[in-house]
Amino acid sequence: MRVLLVEDEERLANTIARGLRREGMAVDVVFDGKAALSKTAVNSYDVIVLDRNLPLVHGDDVCKQLVARQCISRILMLTAAGSIQDRVTGLDLGADDYLPKPFALKELVARIRALGRRAVMAVPPVLTAGDLTLDPARHVAERAGRDLSLTKKEFSVLEVLLAAEGRVVSAEELLERVWDENTDPFTNVVRVTIMTLRRKIGDPPLVETVAGVGYRMVTPTQ
Structure with a gap:
């Protein structure tokens, strides 16, 4: 899953980013609203974690512009203002979820994963190919009942391939979806x-x- 984190407090942003990366997410970080709009114009993200009180372009305006662009990314808004009216305002702007500060990283991770499952094209809660099953919510991958003991990156690559339902996925797309922008585009990490x-x-x-071209999932009968 690829995430854009937009948070102007750099220390907090870097702490959150480290935590999300430990959970196997590819995370890009920017510190103001203008940079967020620039990033989303050239990159695709599954989830955007967006602080409301941003410099240069306010988070509310970033959210409105993303919605106007018909951006398919799910938006999770963060704010220190936690009143019911603040939450309603954020959701009315087009955000998909709203999390007041301070928050537990564990809850943020759970909310991001939940939003990631709410893709434009519905993805089954459990992905399969033949006797292989992958459950993103439980982070379990098995073949014929045998646990595959995948690393977080292996799990994410397999999830992207299974969700493609037989479509060929290029190495470039895997690199974009599973790793972040700091990864060398000429690396052999995908292979x-x-x-x-x-x-x-x-x-x-x-x-x-x-x-x-790339890679795709097949079943033994194909």
Whole structure:
């Protein structure tokens, strides 16, 4: 899952970003509303965590502009103002969820994951391919009842491939969805992750390479 974190308090932003990355999320961080609008114009995010009280462009205006652009990212607004009216205002602007400060990182992670599951195209709560199942909510991946013991990046790559339902996913798309913008675009990290993922999934193979295009999930009968 790729997340944009927009928070003007740099120390808090960096602390949140570290926590989200430990949970396997790809996180880009900006510190003002203008930078947020620039990032969302060129990158796709599953969830945008947006503080309301931002410099340069207020968080409310960022939210309104994203909605006007028909941005498909889910928006979670953060604010130190936690009254019911503040929450109603944030939701009326087009935000999908609202979390008052201070908050527990565990709750933020849960809310981001919940929003990530509310994609424009509904994704089943449990993804499958043959005898392989992946449950994003429980963070469990199994094949024929055997736990695959995936790393967080392997789990995220498998989740993207399964959600594509047989569509070929390019290495560039995997890099964008699973890793953040600080990752070297010429790295072989996607190929290495696919290799270890295949080894853990076992035979018969379920991840197919489409030469020069990318990767897709197949079932043993295909």
